[in-house]
Structures are given as C-alpha cells and as structure tokens.
Amino acid sequence: MARLVMKFGGTSVANIERIRNVARHVKREVEAGHQVAVVVSAMAGKTNELVGWCREASALHDAREYDAVVASGEQVTAGLLAIVLQDMGIWARSWQGWQIPILTDGAHGAARITGADGSRIIQHFEERNEVAVVTGFQGIHQPTNRIATLGRGGSDTSAVALAAAIHADRCDIYTDVDGVYTTDPRIVPQARRLDRVSFEEMLEMASLGAKVLQVRSVELAMTHNVKTFVRSSFDDPADPKPGTLICDEEDIVEQQIVTGIAYSKDEAQITLRRVADKPGVAAAIFVPLADANINVDMIIQVVSDDTTTTDITFTVPAADYERAKTILEKARGEINYATLQGATDVVKVSAIGVGMRSHAGVAAKAFKALADKGINIRAITTSEIKFSVLIDAAYTELAVRTLHSLYGLDKA
Amino acid sequence: MARLVMKFGGTSVANIERIRNVARHVKREVEAGHQVAVVVSAMAGKTNELVGWCREASALHDAREYDAVVASGEQVTAGLLAIVLQDMGIWARSWQGWQIPILTDGAHGAARITGADGSRIIQHFEERNEVAVVTGFQGIHQPTNRIATLGRGGSDTSAVALAAAIHADRCDIYTDVDGVYTTDPRIVPQARRLDRVSFEEMLEMASLGAKVLQVRSVELAMTHNVKTFVRSSFDDPADPKPGTLICDEEDIVEQQIVTGIAYSKDEAQITLRRVADKPGVAAAIFVPLADANINVDMIIQVVSDDTTTTDITFTVPAADYERAKTILEKARGEINYATLQGATDVVKVSAIGVGMRSHAGVAAKAFKALADKGINIRAITTSEIKFSVLIDAAYTELAVRTLHSLYGLDKA
Incomplete structure (x- = not known):
C-alpha cells in the first residue's frame, strides 16, 4: 500500500x-x-x-x-x-x-x-x-x-x-x-x-x-x-x-554528465558600446531595469578598443525588450554610453547536467563543436550544473542537434 | 440613510x-x-x-x-x-x-x-x-x-x-x-x-x-x-x-376583501366511488399516498346513493397523478372501493384576501357568479383568507375573469 x-x-x-x-x-x-x-x-x-x-x-x-x-x-x-x-x-x-x-x-x-x-x-x-x-x-x-x-x-x-x-x-x-x-x-x-x-x-x-x-x-x-x-x-x-x-x-545511479539540452526563444540582446569604464556604471545600467521588474539574465563586459571605455552586453526577456531600451535611452546621460544596439532574433541554448560539477571542460567542448559548425556565440553564462550560449535564432536547431549528439544523448 | x-x-x-x-x-x-x-x-x-x-x-x-x-x-x-x-x-x-x-x-x-x-x-x-x-x-x-x-x-x-x-x-x-x-x-x-x-x-x-x-x-x-x-x-x-x-x-391601510385571483393548472382529480363508509377508510387511502410523498390538496367526501358507502374526491399534483392511481389500485382490497375515476384536464382557481376573515359570504358570491356562467364546480376548499374551486380546464380564463370583475379588481 x-x-x-x-x-x-x-x-x-x-x-x-x-x-x-x-x-x-x-x-x-x-x-x-x-x-x-x-x-x-x-x-x-x-x-x-x-x-x-x-x-x-x-x-x-x-x-x-x-x-x-x-x-x-x-x-x-x-x-x-x-x-x-x-x-x-x-x-x-x-x-x-x-x-x-x-x-x-x-x-x-x-x-x-x-x-x-x-x-x-x-x-x-x-x-x-x-x-x-x-x-x-x-x-x-x-x-x-x-x-x-x-x-x-x-x-x-x-x-x-x-x-x-x-x-x-x-x-x-x-x-x-x-x-x-x-x-x-x-x-x-x-x-x-x-x-x-x-x-x-x-x-x-x-x-x-x-x-x-x-x-x-x-x-x-x-x-x-x-x-x-x-x-x-x-x-x-x-x-x-x-x-x-x-x-x-x-x-x-548512472548519472550522465549532461542530461538535457534546452532552448529558449524568448530572449533579446542589448549591447551598450563605449561605456565609461568606472565604478558604479553597472549599477547605473541595471538598477533602473530592476526597478522596472525587468529580469536581466546573461551579462558580459569586454574591454573596448581604447582602455577608458568598455562594451556591456546582456539579455532581457523578449517581452521587455522595448521597455528596457526606453529606460536605457532615458538614462543615457547618467550611464554615458556611445551607442545602444539590440537584437531579438537570438536564442539561448543550454546544456544541463549535475555531472558538470565533477567534470571540467564540459562547456569548452561545446564551444568548439559549435564553432566547427560555424555558429557564432554572442554570449555565454555558466552555473554549477548548466551552461548557456546566446546565438542567432537561425541556428537554433543546428545548435541543439549538435550538443545533443556531442553529449551522447541520441537514442541508441 | x-x-x-x-x-x-x-x-x-x-x-x-x-x-x-x-x-x-x-x-x-x-x-x-x-x-x-x-x-x-x-x-x-x-x-x-x-x-x-x-x-x-x-x-x-x-x-x-x-x-x-x-x-x-x-x-x-x-x-x-x-x-x-x-x-x-x-x-x-x-x-x-x-x-x-x-x-x-x-x-x-x-x-x-x-x-x-x-x-x-x-x-x-x-x-x-x-x-x-x-x-x-x-x-x-x-x-x-x-x-x-x-x-x-x-x-x-x-x-x-x-x-x-x-x-x-x-x-x-x-x-x-x-x-x-x-x-x-x-x-x-x-x-x-x-x-x-x-x-x-x-x-x-x-x-x-x-x-x-x-x-x-x-x-x-x-x-x-x-x-x-x-x-x-x-x-x-x-x-x-x-x-x-x-x-x-x-x-x-385600505384592505380589499379580495386581493388577487390565482390559478393553478398542475392539478389532477381522483374520485373513488362507493367506498365503504366506516372508520379508518380515510387513513387507508391517504397514508399510502403520504408515504409516497404525494401531496393531497382538496378533499371532499359525499354520501353515496346508498347509506353504507361514500364517494371521496381529492386532488394531487398532475405530475404525481399516474403514481397515485397505481398506489390506489394496489390498495384496492384494503380500501374497498367500487371504481376509481380521474381527470387531469382540471384547474384550480383561487381568490385570496385577508379581508375574507371579517366578511361572510365572500365565497358564496363566487359560486353563484360561476354558476351563472355555466361553470361546474368539481370541488371546493376554503381557508381563512382564500377559497379555491376546481373546474374544467376549458373554463380557466372565463372563471378568472369572472372572479376578477366580481371582486372589483379590474383597472379603473
């Protein structure tokens, strides 16, 4: 019973x-x-x-x-x-x-x-x-x-x-x-x-x-x-x-390194170019977005051509994209960036598996496999048990199939 | 307020x-x-x-x-x-x-x-x-x-x-x-x-x-x-x-003798002829109907041609008519009646008014008025503030109109 x-x-x-x-x-x-x-x-x-x-x-x-x-x-x-x-x-x-x-x-x-x-x-x-x-x-x-x-x-x-x-x-x-x-x-x-x-x-x-x-x-x-x-x-x-x-x-009992491949189409990417590289600038960008209840997901910051500015890329839910752009345009004076670029034809592909905790190089393998297929990675995030890549939406199916095979998930 | x-x-x-x-x-x-x-x-x-x-x-x-x-x-x-x-x-x-x-x-x-x-x-x-x-x-x-x-x-x-x-x-x-x-x-x-x-x-x-x-x-x-x-x-x-x-x-303040005339078409009449006129016979008829949750409304008992039997007429809701007949046919031996007659094309017309309590002869006036129109009364019941007559359904409108005029209820 x-x-x-x-x-x-x-x-x-x-x-x-x-x-x-x-x-x-x-x-x-x-x-x-x-x-x-x-x-x-x-x-x-x-x-x-x-x-x-x-x-x-x-x-x-x-x-x-x-x-x-x-x-x-x-x-x-x-x-x-x-x-x-x-x-x-x-x-x-x-x-x-x-x-x-x-x-x-x-x-x-x-x-x-x-x-x-x-x-x-x-x-x-x-x-x-x-x-x-x-x-x-x-x-x-x-x-x-x-x-x-x-x-x-x-x-x-x-x-x-x-x-x-x-x-x-x-x-x-x-x-x-x-x-x-x-x-x-x-x-x-x-x-x-x-x-x-x-x-x-x-x-x-x-x-x-x-x-x-x-x-x-x-x-x-x-x-x-x-x-x-x-x-x-x-x-x-x-x-x-x-x-x-x-x-x-x-x-x-038999834990795989990667258990599944997920994808999400409800993503939009925003890039702020040539943001002054000084303390407090991240707060100037992300606090107004948080105040508007917009969830920011992936964030990458790379040093720009000159050393006094930086480029910041992040993703927001596609439904909040226009609202996020408006907020950032209003805060332009405070943030002090050169240009705002955005894209909605992007998709986030993720590999999930608790086995990643104990295996190094799981994500690196994926980056290489995707590059071999000519898929450009716009952004990356990783956590203990998953990593995600942001790519052009046109490559969604190819990327998912590639990672699914790569980690041995295809049916026997 | x-x-x-x-x-x-x-x-x-x-x-x-x-x-x-x-x-x-x-x-x-x-x-x-x-x-x-x-x-x-x-x-x-x-x-x-x-x-x-x-x-x-x-x-x-x-x-x-x-x-x-x-x-x-x-x-x-x-x-x-x-x-x-x-x-x-x-x-x-x-x-x-x-x-x-x-x-x-x-x-x-x-x-x-x-x-x-x-x-x-x-x-x-x-x-x-x-x-x-x-x-x-x-x-x-x-x-x-x-x-x-x-x-x-x-x-x-x-x-x-x-x-x-x-x-x-x-x-x-x-x-x-x-x-x-x-x-x-x-x-x-x-x-x-x-x-x-x-x-x-x-x-x-x-x-x-x-x-x-x-x-x-x-x-x-x-x-x-x-x-x-x-x-x-x-x-x-x-x-x-x-x-x-x-x-x-x-x-x-200004109480009328009769306030309204109502009618109900959901009635059926049952008459048992030549029922033995002895104690307990009413119980023999009405207890089985009550046990079957059938509401008996008007009841009249009249002495029959000979003095040892009586005729009993009563009404039940039309929806219960067939069920009531079946029950009475089953109980025929115990009740001891000669014939069972029934009718569903009957209607009950009632006059209602608290003024009846203090005025005598209110119903009698109605019986005469209906008789003048050639309407036969099959049964009568009275209470403190209303009386009802059971008549052929064909006379419904005529009876209602007659009583409505009789008691001065028509619009001026």
Missing part, C-alpha cells in the same frame, strides 16, 4: 468523457490498494472564459475578485470527478482549497502556498479509503478568509504541496507528454525520454522553457523531497507507461 | 452588459446614502449547464457534489458584479455563502437556511460603506463544512435571510416583472399591479402558482417581518418604479 497524489490538467478533464478516463486511472491505483488524492485543473477553456469575463468587467480588476471568479473552474471539475468516481463504485469526495485548508499568502492571482493541512484527508483515507478530489490552483488567505489562486500552471504546485502535506510516497503529474525528454523531440527525433532526472536539473529545464512542470512545483518538490513522476494521461489506463521520475540526485 | 438588500436573478445578470445595468441600480441606492447588500443568482443558463454536467457524470449523483458544482455559478456572478461596481468607483466586495457564513441544514440540493451572521457585512458597511455582493442560493452546512444549495429559486430566500441577518430596512427583489398583479395579465388585461400585499396573501399566491417569489422566501420574510419589494430590473436605473411591497397586514 502506498499513498499517492495524481494530478490532471485541463485537457485531461475537458469534458465528462475525459473525466471518465481520468477516473479509470484513479480506479487502477485504488484497486492496487493505494490511498489516492487527485488534484484537478479547470476544464480546458473554462479558465480563459472566466478570465475573459473579468477583463470585460474591468481592465483593472481587483485580484481578489478575479480569484473568486476564476477559482470556480476547479470547483466544478472536482465535484464532477467525485461524482464519476462514485458512479464507478469508488468512495470519493471533493475538497476545495479552503476546506482542506491549503493556505496561501495574500498575493492574489499569483499566490504562494504557505501551508497545507493534510490531516482530514488522511483521516478519510484511514476511515474508508476515500479518494480525495482536490481543486488545484487555489487556496485560502488568512486572516482575510478569501480565496487566492496561484497563477497559471499552479495546479502542479497544488499537487506537490498536497503530496508533502499528506506524506505521499509519490506525486504523479499526468500531462499530454509521457515524460521529460533529453530535448525537444520536434527538433531532435533522436531525443530520449529520461527515466530519472534530478530536481536541480528539472528546475533548470523548467525555467529554460521545457514547459512540462511549473518551476515553483519543482522547487517545492525539491524542498520536501517529493518523488514526482511526469506521465501521460492519454496512456491506456489499464497499462500506463512509467513516465519520468523527478527525484533527489542521490536516487539516480 | 437606510440599509437594504437588493436581489437580482439570472436573466438580470446574464452577461457583463446586464451586470453593468445591475450595477447602475446599486449605484443609485449607494448615492442615495444607503448601505447596500446585493444578492445575485448565476448567469441565466449557467445553472442548467452545471446541472447537465452532473447528470451526464451520473444519473444518481451525490447531492453534496452536485452542490459543490452548481454553487460555482453564483460565485462567478458575485465576483464579476464586485469588479463592475469597483470600476464605477464604488467600494464593493463579494461574499460567498460560507464566508459570511450563511448556515444551512444538511438537505443538500434543497437545504433550508438555519442562520446567517450579518456582523462582518455590517462591519464593512460601517467602516467604509462597502457594498456586499453575496452569492445567492447557497450556504454552508456545519459541522461537515460543505457547501449546500437551497434548490431552484433559492436566491430569493437568501436575500430575505440576509436582510433579516443585517437588520435591513427593506429587501428589494428585482425580477422580470414590475410587481405583483391582481391576477395574470395575460389572461385579464385589466389586471392591476398591487401597491401592497400582505405576507399571508403572498404566501397563498406564491403557493398557488403566481410564481413571482419562492414560497420559502415569503415565509421567512413574514417570520422576520422583512419589508420586501418586488420590482423590475428592466426599469431605467435612474428612474425605477416602486413595485409591490409585501408587508405586514397592519401596514396595509
């Missing part, structure tokens, strides 16, 4: 027929003798409808009211799944975030879970092995007693938080892919599904645009050491595939 | 444009200096959609899960109206039944309100004259902590219960008619809107099929002496009509 959390997203519960399919997955686990809590999203399209109404009601809507409206989507799915499970002869009941309760901070619309009380759900497990069907994406803020939502994709985080609260043996995230891949299979047909990936690697992959899991849910899984599987809800409920286990580094 | 509850039904909040119109009504009252709580139903059609999903999920669905699903409709409307009000510069917030709380019993799907705590809403009135937007149709059952709905039309009851809880000066029920009429204006064009009608009269009218207000809401208004207006949400928000006040009998 194990205790587990199963999470299903919006496309998996888009109508009653799909909800019945979800119930079959749940039934399999119940019949295997497990105690099961299910976390559900709203039916696909419902959240968009609700958000649309809020926007129509007012362009500047109160986030607390937005939350009250939008949280209703999961409430509907949870009740319906409980009904379908009962119809299959399985004890089940729905739980809304405030009933458990799942507690959040007061950042309505993008709240963080601050706690969850699993005691009543566990009590119902023990008393009659009742399946708990829990509304994802939401909790309650105290002492205001108002519903708060976690922001898009928040149901993954709900599932992991619930798994921690009920001391679940594992948390299965059912999605429309059957696991985490070494890279995007649309670009590299040789991409392999990983059996296991460490929390740290998954965090880097998630934040780099391999959008399988919400970053926050991986952080939470790492903190509470929740064994989390990514698996497909479209598998045959009677014979599902295992998916990918996201787990502690120590639980991975 | 007054304190008031305003209630709007599903057609009044069917989309954002109509919700904006509701907000204009609310704004008028706020600008007049009043403290306002608004009770809203789900958008028209939404409750049916949610109910449809529950039925699709299982024919025999758990009423507690049904409630969790269906209650989401009002949650959406309450949040949206709060957003629209804020957009108009009015302090407002939504309250769900469980947040107030409005307490109910455990009869999920058709729960009764057992209490409501108005203290926090009053506190918000006092602190900053904030409009409370409250989800109708629902409350919370304790100690189970689960949402319970009141059954169709329950938002009227929510509004009255809230009015009692916050000690409101009045409760305005906005609907698609502009008040309570002396009879159905589709049948009698001379029908007049009543300025005032007593709780007792309204109860009889509501239960007799003049479906303006849910019966339970009128009972509650009477118990707590809540002055309740029925008025139109389609009036110009800047210049609304007063509607009909439902109030204590003592607040009506």
Whole structure:
C-alpha cells in the first residue's frame, strides 16, 4: 500500500468523457490498494472564459475578485470527478482549497502556498479509503478568509504541496507528454525520454522553457523531497507507461554528465558600446531595469578598443525588450554610453547536467563543436550544473542537434 | 440613510452588459446614502449547464457534489458584479455563502437556511460603506463544512435571510416583472399591479402558482417581518418604479376583501366511488399516498346513493397523478372501493384576501357568479383568507375573469 497524489490538467478533464478516463486511472491505483488524492485543473477553456469575463468587467480588476471568479473552474471539475468516481463504485469526495485548508499568502492571482493541512484527508483515507478530489490552483488567505489562486500552471504546485502535506510516497503529474525528454523531440527525433532526472536539473529545464512542470512545483518538490513522476494521461489506463521520475540526485545511479539540452526563444540582446569604464556604471545600467521588474539574465563586459571605455552586453526577456531600451535611452546621460544596439532574433541554448560539477571542460567542448559548425556565440553564462550560449535564432536547431549528439544523448 | 438588500436573478445578470445595468441600480441606492447588500443568482443558463454536467457524470449523483458544482455559478456572478461596481468607483466586495457564513441544514440540493451572521457585512458597511455582493442560493452546512444549495429559486430566500441577518430596512427583489398583479395579465388585461400585499396573501399566491417569489422566501420574510419589494430590473436605473411591497397586514391601510385571483393548472382529480363508509377508510387511502410523498390538496367526501358507502374526491399534483392511481389500485382490497375515476384536464382557481376573515359570504358570491356562467364546480376548499374551486380546464380564463370583475379588481 502506498499513498499517492495524481494530478490532471485541463485537457485531461475537458469534458465528462475525459473525466471518465481520468477516473479509470484513479480506479487502477485504488484497486492496487493505494490511498489516492487527485488534484484537478479547470476544464480546458473554462479558465480563459472566466478570465475573459473579468477583463470585460474591468481592465483593472481587483485580484481578489478575479480569484473568486476564476477559482470556480476547479470547483466544478472536482465535484464532477467525485461524482464519476462514485458512479464507478469508488468512495470519493471533493475538497476545495479552503476546506482542506491549503493556505496561501495574500498575493492574489499569483499566490504562494504557505501551508497545507493534510490531516482530514488522511483521516478519510484511514476511515474508508476515500479518494480525495482536490481543486488545484487555489487556496485560502488568512486572516482575510478569501480565496487566492496561484497563477497559471499552479495546479502542479497544488499537487506537490498536497503530496508533502499528506506524506505521499509519490506525486504523479499526468500531462499530454509521457515524460521529460533529453530535448525537444520536434527538433531532435533522436531525443530520449529520461527515466530519472534530478530536481536541480528539472528546475533548470523548467525555467529554460521545457514547459512540462511549473518551476515553483519543482522547487517545492525539491524542498520536501517529493518523488514526482511526469506521465501521460492519454496512456491506456489499464497499462500506463512509467513516465519520468523527478527525484533527489542521490536516487539516480548512472548519472550522465549532461542530461538535457534546452532552448529558449524568448530572449533579446542589448549591447551598450563605449561605456565609461568606472565604478558604479553597472549599477547605473541595471538598477533602473530592476526597478522596472525587468529580469536581466546573461551579462558580459569586454574591454573596448581604447582602455577608458568598455562594451556591456546582456539579455532581457523578449517581452521587455522595448521597455528596457526606453529606460536605457532615458538614462543615457547618467550611464554615458556611445551607442545602444539590440537584437531579438537570438536564442539561448543550454546544456544541463549535475555531472558538470565533477567534470571540467564540459562547456569548452561545446564551444568548439559549435564553432566547427560555424555558429557564432554572442554570449555565454555558466552555473554549477548548466551552461548557456546566446546565438542567432537561425541556428537554433543546428545548435541543439549538435550538443545533443556531442553529449551522447541520441537514442541508441 | 437606510440599509437594504437588493436581489437580482439570472436573466438580470446574464452577461457583463446586464451586470453593468445591475450595477447602475446599486449605484443609485449607494448615492442615495444607503448601505447596500446585493444578492445575485448565476448567469441565466449557467445553472442548467452545471446541472447537465452532473447528470451526464451520473444519473444518481451525490447531492453534496452536485452542490459543490452548481454553487460555482453564483460565485462567478458575485465576483464579476464586485469588479463592475469597483470600476464605477464604488467600494464593493463579494461574499460567498460560507464566508459570511450563511448556515444551512444538511438537505443538500434543497437545504433550508438555519442562520446567517450579518456582523462582518455590517462591519464593512460601517467602516467604509462597502457594498456586499453575496452569492445567492447557497450556504454552508456545519459541522461537515460543505457547501449546500437551497434548490431552484433559492436566491430569493437568501436575500430575505440576509436582510433579516443585517437588520435591513427593506429587501428589494428585482425580477422580470414590475410587481405583483391582481391576477395574470395575460389572461385579464385589466389586471392591476398591487401597491401592497400582505405576507399571508403572498404566501397563498406564491403557493398557488403566481410564481413571482419562492414560497420559502415569503415565509421567512413574514417570520422576520422583512419589508420586501418586488420590482423590475428592466426599469431605467435612474428612474425605477416602486413595485409591490409585501408587508405586514397592519401596514396595509385600505384592505380589499379580495386581493388577487390565482390559478393553478398542475392539478389532477381522483374520485373513488362507493367506498365503504366506516372508520379508518380515510387513513387507508391517504397514508399510502403520504408515504409516497404525494401531496393531497382538496378533499371532499359525499354520501353515496346508498347509506353504507361514500364517494371521496381529492386532488394531487398532475405530475404525481399516474403514481397515485397505481398506489390506489394496489390498495384496492384494503380500501374497498367500487371504481376509481380521474381527470387531469382540471384547474384550480383561487381568490385570496385577508379581508375574507371579517366578511361572510365572500365565497358564496363566487359560486353563484360561476354558476351563472355555466361553470361546474368539481370541488371546493376554503381557508381563512382564500377559497379555491376546481373546474374544467376549458373554463380557466372565463372563471378568472369572472372572479376578477366580481371582486372589483379590474383597472379603473
């Protein structure tokens, strides 16, 4: 007997027929003798409808009211799944975030879970092995007693938080892919599904645009050491595939040096030429950007032709590119640069692997391989377990394929 | 300064444009200096959609899960109206039944309100004259902590219960008619809107099929002496009509003998001929019907041709007619009757007025007037403030018009 959390997203519960399919997955686990809590999203399209109404009601809507409206989507799915499970002869009941309760901070619309009380759900497990069907994406803020939502994709985080609260043996995230891949299979047909990936690697992959899991849910899984599987809800409920286990580094026996290659197209590059090379100039550039909530990622500073000035290159999210340029043009007097150059047709390609910690020269190999293919590297960043290169977008596929082969990730 | 509850039904909040119109009504009252709580139903059609999903999920669905699903409709409307009000510069917030709380019993799907705590809403009135937007149709059952709905039309009851809880000066029920009429204006064009009608009269009218207000809401208004207006949400928000006040009998100065004529088509008649006239026979007939939850309304017993048997005629709701016949046929041996006759093409026409209490011969006048028109009366019942006659359905309009004129209710 194990205790587990199963999470299903919006496309998996888009109508009653799909909800019945979800119930079959749940039934399999119940019949295997497990105690099961299910976390559900709203039916696909419902959240968009609700958000649309809020926007129509007012362009500047109160986030607390937005939350009250939008949280209703999961409430509907949870009740319906409980009904379908009962119809299959399985004890089940729905739980809304405030009933458990799942507690959040007061950042309505993008709240963080601050706690969850699993005691009543566990009590119902023990008393009659009742399946708990829990509304994802939401909790309650105290002492205001108002519903708060976690922001898009928040149901993954709900599932992991619930798994921690009920001391679940594992948390299965059912999605429309059957696991985490070494890279995007649309670009590299040789991409392999990983059996296991460490929390740290998954965090880097998630934040780099391999959008399988919400970053926050991986952080939470790492903190509470929740064994989390990514698996497909479209598998045959009677014979599902295992998916990918996201787990502690120590639980991975044969650790690769590089586990995966990710890429992110939402990048823009800004270069300031001939900036006066004196103390405080970096602050003059980056403080106004930070004040405007613009995340600066890669930063490189190189000495210019003359020795009194320097060139500074950095990246910002593509969505903030125009705003960043405006801010820097306004601050030109203070920063004192000659020209501002920018590019949006750039992409960041990254290699991730905890094995890098103990292997030198991993990145250097990549620089050479990319150069051999004629790919120019605009910027580089490295961390303990990943390195990233900024290149022209036109070379995205070539670069990803090159690194995927280089580190031995191609399918046998 | 007054304190008031305003209630709007599903057609009044069917989309954002109509919700904006509701907000204009609310704004008028706020600008007049009043403290306002608004009770809203789900958008028209939404409750049916949610109910449809529950039925699709299982024919025999758990009423507690049904409630969790269906209650989401009002949650959406309450949040949206709060957003629209804020957009108009009015302090407002939504309250769900469980947040107030409005307490109910455990009869999920058709729960009764057992209490409501108005203290926090009053506190918000006092602190900053904030409009409370409250989800109708629902409350919370304790100690189970689960949402319970009141059954169709329950938002009227929510509004009255809230009015009692916050000690409101009045409760305005906005609907698609502009008040309570002396009879159905589709049948009698001379029908007049009543300025005032007593709780007792309204109860009889509501239960007799003049479906303006849910019966339970009128009972509650009477118990707590809540002055309740029925008025139109389609009036110009800047210049609304007063509607009909439902109030204590003592607040009506010029009391008419008869206030209104109601009719109900949902009736069926059953006659048992030559029933043995001995003690216990009434029980033999009516106990099995009561056990099957069939409401028997009018009952007449007349002595038959011979003196050892009697004929018994009574009415049941048309929807229960076939079921009632089956039960009586099964019990034939015990009841010992000669024949069972039935009719569904019958209608009950009633005259209602608290003035009947002090005036004799009110009903007798009606029997004569109907006889003069050649209308045969199949059964009669009378109570303190109303009398009803059962007639052939073909004579409905003629009978209603005849009584409406007879008691001086036609428009001048």
